[in-house]
Amino acid sequence: MSEVKIVIAGARGRMGSEAVKLVEETEHFQLVGVIDHKNEGMRLNELEGFTADVPIYTDIDKCFFETNPDVLIDLTTPEIGKVHTKKALQNGVRPVVGTTGFSEKDLNELQQLTEEKGIGAIIAPNFAIGAILMMKFSQIAAKYFQDVEIIEQHHDQKLDAPSGTGIKTAEMISAVREEKQQGHPDEKEIIEGARGANLNGIRLHSVRLPGLIAHQEVLFGGDGQTLKIRHDSYNRASFMSGVKLAVENVMKIDLLVYGLENIIE
Ligand SMILES: NC(=O)C1=CN([C@@H]2O[C@H](COP(=O)(O)OP(=O)(O)OC[C@H]3O[C@@H](n4cnc5c(N)ncnc54)[C@H](OP(=O)(O)O)[C@@H]3O)[C@@H](O)[C@H]2O)C=CC1
Ligand SMILES: O=C(O)C1=N[C@H](C(=O)O)C[C@H](O)C1
Numbered sequence: 001m002s003e004v005k006i007v008i009a010g011a012r013g014r015m016g017s018e019a020v021k022l023v024e025e026t027e028h029f030q031l032v033g034v035i036d037h038k039n040e041g042m043r044l045n046e047l048e049g050f051t052a053d054v055p056i057y058t059d060i061d062k063c064f065f066e067t068n069p070d071v072l073i074d075l076t077t078p079e080i081g082k083v084h085t086k087k088a089l090q091n092g093v094r095p096v097v098g099t100t101g102f103s104e105k106d107l108n109e110l111q112q113l114t115e116e117k118g119i120g121a122i123i124a125p126n127f128a129i130g131a132i133l134m135m136k137f138s139q140i141a142a143k144y145f146q147d148v149e150i151i152e153q154h155h156d157q158k159l160d161a162p163s164g165t166g167i168k169t170a171e172m173i174s175a176v177r178e179e180k181q182q183g184h185p186d187e188k189e190i191i192e193g194a195r196g197a198n199l200n201g202i203r204l205h206s207v208r209l210p211g212l213i214a215h216q217e218v219l220f221g222g223d224g225q226t227l228k229i230r231h232d233s234y235n236r237a238s239f240m241s242g243v244k245l246a247v248e249n250v251m252k253i254d255l256l257v258y259g260l261e262n263i264i265e
Pocket of ligand 2: 125126127154155158163164165166213214215
């Protein structure tokens with residue numbers, strides 16, 4: 001594979017700093033710059049913990065113009081991630097987006113823009129291979145068990161709830177499950193929110209605690225039995241093989257792919 005020139009947005013963050021390591025360690029990847037909201041004019045290796053000698057930009061247009069990247073890896077925040085993805089597509093840069101918190105409307109807009117530009121884009125709510133399998137296995141199980149609830153657990157610095165993975169799991173299950181209103185028909189929430197979020201009748205519960213990283217359990221209930229499908233990420237390195245796969249694949253496609261399950265057959 002020929003060399004892929006990469007810019008990372010959110011490089012100082014928990015995920016971004018792992019992505020910097022991944023890019024530095026991968027022979028056919030080249031880090032050409034990073035996008036931040038501070039440290040304009042500095043080099044990344046002037047910041048503690050980094051060795052990559054690349055420029056830091058606070059202006060994404062200037063970054064794209066000066067570094068001419070093939071791919072933008074975005075690992076920022078729900079608000080800014082959307083702006084960056086749009087800017088990347090407008091500049092002919094292929095986005096690989098791990099940032100979560102995109103709405104259906106955002107995804108539709110980005111899909112349209114991708115089609116207009118005719119270049120690849122990947123938005124992956126979860127890059128961990130085990131999490132992709134957890135979602136795929138849940139989709140299989142949902143053909144046999146109509147009753148399902150999702151419990152996702154994350155660190156307490158997470159900005160969005162439910163998690164992107166929780167939403168994607170519910171969407172994948174909804175695609176194969178006959179819609180069902182679960183629980184007792186006369187059920188009443190004594191305290192609002194007690195039954196969690198509701199996506200097509202599937203309940204999604206979000207736990208936020210220090211000490212956690214990223215965990216999800218999908219619980220199915222049937223006659224006298226339950227089935228639990230669980231995935232745990234214990235560190236951010238667990239996401240990096242998926243980031244690598246996404247970067248390699250985004251160079252070969254000319255459409256928007258939402259979810260790595262569409263790439264890992
Ligand atoms: N798809 C996946 O597999 C995974 C996705 N995620 C998602 O990735 C995103 C990042 O998560 P995480 O690394 O934990 O978060 P962090 O808060 O650790 O990192 C986000 C980084 O983005 C920076 N940032 C904020 N605003 C801007 C901006 N305007 N331009 C450039 N950088 C900016 C932050 O800087 P500062 O700290 O100064 O604000 C910070 O360095 C989240 O949306 C999370 O849900 C997380 C894990 C796995
Ligand atoms: O914010 C996180 O940490 C994570 N976010 C993603 C999500 O919202 O699903 C992926 C993973 O769960 C970690």
